[in-house]
Amino acid sequence: MLILEALADAGHATSAVDLALITGFNRQTVYRLLNQLEELQLVHRDIRKERYRLGTRFGRLAVNGLATMTSNRQVHEVLERLVGEVRETCNIGVLDGNEVVYIDRVECDWPLRVQLQAGSRVPAYCTAIGKLLLAHRTPGQLEHYLNSVRLTPLNGNTITDAEALRSALVAIRKQRFSINNQEDSIGLLAVAVPILGANKSVMAGLALHGPEARLNESRATSLVGRLRSAARDISQVLFSDPVPCETAD
Numbered sequence: 686m687l688i689l690e691a692l693a694d695a696g697h698a699t700s701a702v703d704l705a706l707i708t709g710f711n712r713q714t715v716y717r718l719l720n721q722l723e724e725l726q727l728v729h730r731d732i733r734k735e736r737y738r739l740g741t742r743f744g745r746l747a748v749n750g751l752a753t754m755t756s757n758r759q760v761h762e763v764l765e766r767l768v769g770e771v772r773e774t775c776n777i778g779v780l781d782g783n784e785v786v787y788i789d790r791v792e793c794d795w796p797l798r799v800q801l802q803a804g805s806r807v808p809a810y811c812t813a814i815g816k817l818l819l820a821h822r823t824p825g826q827l828e829h830y831l832n833s834v835r836l837t838p839l840n841g842n843t844i845t846d847a848e849a850l851r852s853a854l855v856a857i858r859k860q861r862f863s864i865n866n867q868e869d870s871i872g873l874l875a876v877a878v879p880i881l882g883a884n885k886s887v888m889a890g891l892a893l894h895g896p897e898a899r900l901n902e903s904r905a906t907s908l909v910g911r912l913r914s915a916a917r918d919i920s921q922v923l924f925s926d927p928v929p930c931e932t933a934d
Contacts, residue, residue, distance in 0.1 A: 687708045687710075688704055688708060688710075688715065688718055688719065688722065688728075689722070689727065689728075689739070691704055691707045691708055692704070692728065692737065692738060692739050693739060694884070695707075697738070697823050697825050697826075698731055698736035698737060698738040698825065699736055699737055699738070700735060700736050700737075701715050701716055701719060701735070701737065704719070704737070719737055722740075723737075723740070725740075726740045727739070727740050728740045759922045760777070760789060760919055760922050760923065761789060761791070763915055763918045763919050763922070764776075764777070764789060764790070764791040764915075765791050766915075767791075767893070767911070767912070767915045768791045768792075768793055768893075770911065771893055771908055771911060772793055772794075773793050773893045773894065773895040773899070773900060774790070774791065774792050774793045774893065774894055774895065775790070775791055775891065775892065775893045775915075776789065776790035776791070776814075776891075776892055776893075777789045777790070777880065777889055777890070777891055777892075777919070778807075778814040778815075778818075778877075778889060778890050778892065779818070779888070779889045779890070780809060780815070780818045780819075781806070783808075783809060783830060783833060783834045784806045784807065784808060784809060784815075785806065785807050785808070785809050785812055785814050785815045785818070785890075786805070786806050787805050787806075787807075788889070790805075793895070807869065808834075808837075808839075808869065809830070809834075810834065810836055810843075810844065810850060811839060811843050811844065811865065811868040811869040812865050812868070812869055812875065813863045813864060813865040813875035813876055813877035813890070813892045813894065814863070814875075814877045814889075814890035814891075814892045815890075816850075816853065816854060816857055816863045816865065816877075817857060817862070817863035817877045817878070817879060817887075817890045817892075818887065818889075818890055819854055820854040820855070820857040820858040820863065821858060821879065821886075821887040827851075827854070831847050831850070831851075836850065839868070839869050839870070840867070840868075840869075840870070840871050842866065842867045842868045842871070843868050843869065844868065861878065861879065862876060862877065862878045862906075862909045862912070862913075863876065863877045863878075863890075864876050864877075864902060864905055864906070865877075865894070866902055867897065872896055872897050872898075873894060873895075873896060873897070874894060874895065874896075874897050874900050874901065874902065874905055875892050875893065875894030875895075875905070876892060876893060876894075876905040876906070876908060876909060876912065877890045877891060877892035877912075878890070878891055878892075878909060878912045878913050878916050879891075879916065880916045880919050880920055880923070881916070881920050882920070882924055883924045888920075888923075888924075891912055891915060891916045891919065892912075893905075893908065893912065
């Protein structure tokens, strides 16, 4: 667990020597444990650089763990209150591989809405939560993502150039919210803010979306403060102790 925590906190591939310094274990112990973790697919070894990062199985465990945590009734009640106030569908999503998976969701009561269920998956590069979470990846993680996906145009608004996407992600990281203005579906607009963990890291995204007829970019931006307030409440439920979050605008 100490090795997995060290890799998670580092946010980038780390050598066994550095892991020994971080955990206090001797090198032989670290190598033995890393070999066992690699066999379990909890860590992945870059053979060329002899560095280690969290593996695919750990990613699945993390996503499933967050999904279990968000099944907490208190979290769902926060979403229900938010939907009652903004009258648009709201959801919580996390990155799972190259996609965003919705781990909790509450639909609005308008007849005109996009109906998806918790567990639904959407591309990361053209969705509000996806871009928000990509913006908070390490440079190495972002390059790995860009090298492993094709930025397929879903319509004329989709960002399909890697440099343009990088620039958009820089702006998102600075402003701490993300807008998807019809990038995946014509007529559908969304806005997302981060849900922070106890160490201030971005654990998930909270988004609301609706048709352009009700939710234009100006209104979406005006709701960022309310979303941040709800994200703070969710963080407090999920991670026990109150955590810093963006102040409401």
